[in-house]
Amino acid sequence: MKNFTFYNPVKIIFGKGTIEKIGAEAAVHGKTALLVYGKGSIKKNGVYAAVTQSLKASGLAFVEHEGVKSNPVLAHTREGIKKARENKCDLVIAAGGGSVIDESKAIAAGFKYSGDVWDFFSGKTAIKDAMPLLTVLTIPATGSEMNCGFVITNEETSQKFNAASPCSFPKVSIMDPLVTITLPKTQTANGAVDALAHIVEGYFTTKDKDAAITDELVHAIARSVIAGTDRILANPEDYNARASMMWSATLALNGLQALGYGGGSFINHAIEHSLSALYDIAHGAGLAIVMPAWFKYDLKISGPERLAKFGRSVFGVAAASDKEAAERTIASFEKWFSKIGAPLKLSEVKIPAADIPKIAENAMGLITKWGIDCDRTSVEDILRKAV
Amino acid sequence: MKNFTFYNPVKIIFGKGTIEKIGAEAAVHGKTALLVYGKGSIKKNGVYAAVTQSLKASGLAFVEHEGVKSNPVLAHTREGIKKARENKCDLVIAAGGGSVIDESKAIAAGFKYSGDVWDFFSGKTAIKDAMPLLTVLTIPATGSEMNCGFVITNEETSQKFNAASPCSFPKVSIMDPLVTITLPKTQTANGAVDALAHIVEGYFTTKDKDAAITDELVHAIARSVIAGTDRILANPEDYNARASMMWSATLALNGLQALGYGGGSFINHAIEHSLSALYDIAHGAGLAIVMPAWFKYDLKISGPERLAKFGRSVFGVAAASDKEAAERTIASFEKWFSKIGAPLKLSEVKIPAADIPKIAENAMGLITKWGIDCDRTSVEDILRKAV
Numbered sequence: 009m010k011n012f013t014f015y016n017p018v019k020i021i022f023g024k025g026t027i028e029k030i031g032a033e034a035a036v037h038g039k040t041a042l043l044v045y046g047k048g049s050i051k052k053n054g055v056y057a058a059v060t061q062s063l064k065a066s067g068l069a070f071v072e073h074e075g076v077k078s079n080p081v082l083a084h085t086r087e088g089i090k091k092a093r094e095n096k097c098d099l100v101i102a103a104g105g106g107s108v109i110d111e112s113k114a115i116a117a118g119f120k121y122s123g124d125v126w127d128f129f130s131g132k133t134a135i136k137d138a139m140p141l142l143t144v145l146t147i148p149a150t151g152s153e154m155n156c157g158f159v160i161t162n163e164e165t166s167q168k169f170n171a172a173s174p175c176s177f178p179k180v181s182i183m184d185p186l187v188t189i190t191l192p193k194t195q196t197a198n199g200a201v202d203a204l205a206h207i208v209e210g211y212f213t214t215k216d217k218d219a220a221i222t223d224e225l226v227h228a229i230a231r232s233v234i235a236g237t238d239r240i241l242a243n244p245e246d247y248n249a250r251a252s253m254m255w256s257a258t259l260a261l262n263g264l265q266a267l268g269y270g271g272g273s274f275i276n277h278a279i280e281h282s283l284s285a286l287y288d289i290a291h292g293a294g295l296a297i298v299m300p301a302w303f304k305y306d307l308k309i310s311g312p313e314r315l316a317k318f319g320r321s322v323f324g325v326a327a328a329s330d331k332e333a334a335e336r337t338i339a340s341f342e343k344w345f346s347k348i349g350a351p352l353k354l355s356e357v358k359i360p361a362a363d364i365p366k367i368a369e370n371a372m373g374l375i376t377k378w379g380i381d382c383d384r385t386s387v388e389d390i391l392r393k394a395v
Numbered sequence: 396m397k398n399f400t401f402y403n404p405v406k407i408i409f410g411k412g413t414i415e416k417i418g419a420e421a422a423v424h425g426k427t428a429l430l431v432y433g434k435g436s437i438k439k440n441g442v443y444a445a446v447t448q449s450l451k452a453s454g455l456a457f458v459e460h461e462g463v464k465s466n467p468v469l470a471h472t473r474e475g476i477k478k479a480r481e482n483k484c485d486l487v488i489a490a491g492g493g494s495v496i497d498e499s500k501a502i503a504a505g506f507k508y509s510g511d512v513w514d515f516f517s518g519k520t521a522i523k524d525a526m527p528l529l530t531v532l533t534i535p536a537t538g539s540e541m542n543c544g545f546v547i548t549n550e551e552t553s554q555k556f557n558a559a560s561p562c563s564f565p566k567v568s569i570m571d572p573l574v575t576i577t578l579p580k581t582q583t584a585n586g587a588v589d590a591l592a593h594i595v596e597g598y599f600t601t602k603d604k605d606a607a608i609t610d611e612l613v614h615a616i617a618r619s620v621i622a623g624t625d626r627i628l629a630n631p632e633d634y635n636a637r638a639s640m641m642w643s644a645t646l647a648l649n650g651l652q653a654l655g656y657g658g659g660s661f662i663n664h665a666i667e668h669s670l671s672a673l674y675d676i677a678h679g680a681g682l683a684i685v686m687p688a689w690f691k692y693d694l695k696i697s698g699p700e701r702l703a704k705f706g707r708s709v710f711g712v713a714a715a716s717d718k719e720a721a722e723r724t725i726a727s728f729e730k731w732f733s734k735i736g737a738p739l740k741l742s743e744v745k746i747p748a749a750d751i752p753k754i755a756e757n758a759m760g761l762i763t764k765w766g767i768d769c770d771r772t773s774v775e776d777i778l779r780k781a782v
Contacts, residue, residue, distance in 0.1 A: 012407075218635040221616070221619040227615065
C-alpha cells in the first residue's frame with residue numbers, strides 16, 4: 009500500500025427536496041452568482057425554477073450563463089469568464105451534469121487569472137485561486153461534484169484536456185436523486201459507464217496490488233453502479249436505485265477509489281478523450297468502446313491477476329484459473345455494456361476504422377501530458393480491438 | 396435511501412515516514428502547541444522523537460501534556476486546558492490512539508469556552524469554537540482521527556459521554572502504519588472489534604434498508620478489517636495488512652459508513668460505555684462482549700434479514716434461509732472474536748453477573764441522551780446473554 013494524501017472538503021447535501029437549500033448555502037459565499045447551465049433541460053425538470061427561486065429568496069443576484077455543451081468547449085468558457093467579470097460576480101453556481109460543473113470550475117479559476125484560461129490546461133500555469141463554486145448535480149456520472157478536476161475541449165486544436173487544483177473543489181454540492189428520474193436511458197447508461205471507468209482506471213493500473221481496503225471499496229462501488237443501473241433500467245422511477253447510483257458515481261471519483269495505489273494511469277480516459285474531442289460522442293459511450301479493447305490489450309502485458317480478482321468479486325466469475333477468469337471478466341464487461349445499450353465498437357458510433365491513426369495521434373497529446381507509458385502504435389493496437 | 400449531509404474536511408497524510416511532516420503542517424495553524432500523549436508508548440516506538448524533532452525543525456514551541464488514560468478522564472482534560480491557557484498555546488497536537496485524540500478534542504474546545512468543559516458532554520452547551528488540532532495516530536481503532544466526535548469519562552459520576560461539533564474535526568491527521576507494527580496483539584484485536592462495531596451499529600439499526608451503496612461500503616470495510624486483522628495476527632510485521640487495517644478503521648467511522656441510513660442507534664456503544672466507565676476495561680473488549688449479545692436480542696425484534704445479508708457478504712455464510720443465515724452470522728462474529736482473542740462473556744473481564752442491574756442503570760444515561768428506544772429491562776436482557 010503506497011503512501012497517499014487525502015483531502016476532500018466538499019459539503020454534500022443529498023436527497024429529496026434538497027435543491028431549495030442552494031440559496032442559503034450560496035449566501036455564505038457571495039452575493040452575485042454566475043448561474044451556469046446547459047441547453048435547457050433544467051427548465052424542463054424543475055431544477056431551474058427551484059434554484060432561481062431559492063437564490064431570490066436568499067437575496068442573491070444572479071446572471072445566467074447557459075448553453076454549456078456536453079464536452080464543454082473553451083470559447084463558451086471564455087464567454088462565461090467575461091460575463092462574470094462584466095457583472096462583478098463573486099461566486100459560481102453550476103446546475104447540471106459533469107460538463108456544466110467542469111466549465112464552471114474553469115470559469116471560477118479563469119476569473120481570478122489575468123491570462124487565458126487555457127493556460128491551466130496546457131500546463132503553462134497552475135491554478136492559484138478561484139471563485140467559490142456551488143453545484144446542483146443533475147446527472148450521476150463524472151464525479152466532478154466532489155473532486156477538484158475538470159476537463160475542457162479546445163475546439164480550435166481538438167484537445168480535450170484536464171486541469172485540477174485544490175482551489176477547484178466545490179464548496180457545496182447538492183444532489184437530489186429525484187431530478188435524475190427523468191434522465192433518458194442513454195444518459196443513465198453513459199453515466200454508469202463513466203463511473204465504472206473511473207474506478208477501473210486506478211484498479212487496473214495500480215502500482216501496488218496489495219492495497220486491500222481500496223480494492224474492496226472499488227469492488228463495492230462497481231457492484232453498486234452495476235446493480236443500481238440494472239434496477240433503474242428495469243424501473244426508471246426506482247428512487248432508491250437512482251439515489252444509490254448517484255452517490256456511487258460520486259464515490260467513484262472523489263479520491264477514495266485509488267488511495268494506496270500510488271497513482272495509476274488514466275489510459276482509457278486518455279484514449280477516449282480523443283474520441284469525444286474529434287467526434288463529439290458522449291464520454292460514457294466512448295469509454296464503453298475503449299475499455300474492453302484496452303483490457304484485451306493489457307491482459308497480455310499485465311497478466312490476468314487483477315482482471316480475475318475484479319471479475320470474481322464484481323461479476324461473480326467462478327472460473328478456477330486466473331486466465332479464464334480474466335477472459336470471462338472482459339466478456340462480462342462487454343455483456344453488461346451491451347445490456348445497458350452502450351456501444352462496444354467504433355462502428356456503432358460511426359467512427360471509421362480508417363481514422364484510427366488520426367485518433368491515436370490525437371491521443372498522444374494527453375498520454376504525453378499525463379506521462380502514461382503507451383506509444384502511438386499501442387494506441388492503434390487497442391483501437392483496432394474495437395473495430 | 397434517506398437524505399443526508401456529508402462534510403469531512405480532514406486532511407489525511409498516510410504512509411511510511413510521514414510523521415516528519417507534522418511540523419510543517421502544524422506551522423500553518425499556530426506557533427505554540429500543546430502536545431498531548433498517553434503513558435509513554437510514543438517514547439518507545441519513535442513517535443515522540445519524530446514529532447518533537449519535526450516541531451522544532453519547523454520553529455514551533457510546544458508544551459507537553461502527557462498521561463492520557465485509555466478511557467480518558469475529565470480531570471486530566473481540565474488539566475490540559477489549564478496548561479494550554481497558562482502557556483498561551485494556539486494549537487493542539489495529539490500523538491496517540493483514540494483516547495489521546497478524544498481528550499485533545501475536548502481540550503481544544505474547552506480552551507475556547509469560559510465554562511466547564513463537561514458542559515459539552517452533559518448537553519448544557521454546544522461547541523462553538525476550538526483550537527486547531529492535528530493528530531499523529533498510533534492505534535487504528537476509534538476513527539477519531541477523521542471525525543468530529545469524542546468521548547470523555549467523568550470519573551466523579553461514572554459517565555462516559557460523548558460530544559461532537561464541526562469545529563472538532565482535526566485539521567490534519569498523519570497516519571504511519573509502521574508505528575502500529577509494534578502494537579501488542581490485544582490492542583490490535585480491540586481496535587479491530589471497535590472498527591467493526593462502528594460499521595455494525597448503523598448497518599443493523601438503519602431506518603432505511605435500501606441504501607445499497609452504503610451497505611456495499613459497510614461490507615467492504617468489514618471484510619477488510621477482518622482480513623487485515625487475520626493477516627496481522629499471522630504476521631505482525633505485514634506492513635500492507637497494517638496499512639489496510641489502519642485506513643479501514645478510519646473509514647469505519649468517518650461518516651461514509653452510515654450515509655442514507657437516516658441515523659441509527661449506537662446501542663452497542665451505549666451499553667459498552669458503561670462497562671468501560673464502571674470497570675475501566677478496553678472499549679474494544681467491551682464491544683466484543685456486547686455485540687453478539689445484542690445481535691441475539693435484536694434478532695427476535697428486527698428479524699433475520701440484515702444479519703443474513705451481512706453474513707452472506709462478509710463471512711460467506713451460505714445458508715438458504717434468512718433465519719439460519721442470521722444465526723450463523725452471529726456465530727461467525729463470536730468465532731472470529733474468539734479467534735483474535737477478544738472476550739465474549741462478562742466473566743472473561745471479571746464483571747460479575749450480579750452487577751447487571753447496576754450496569755443497566757448506568758447505560759440508561761447514554762441511552763436517554765442519545766434517544767435510543769431501549770429500556771432498562773431490555774439492557775439487562777441483553778447483558779444476561781453475555782453471562
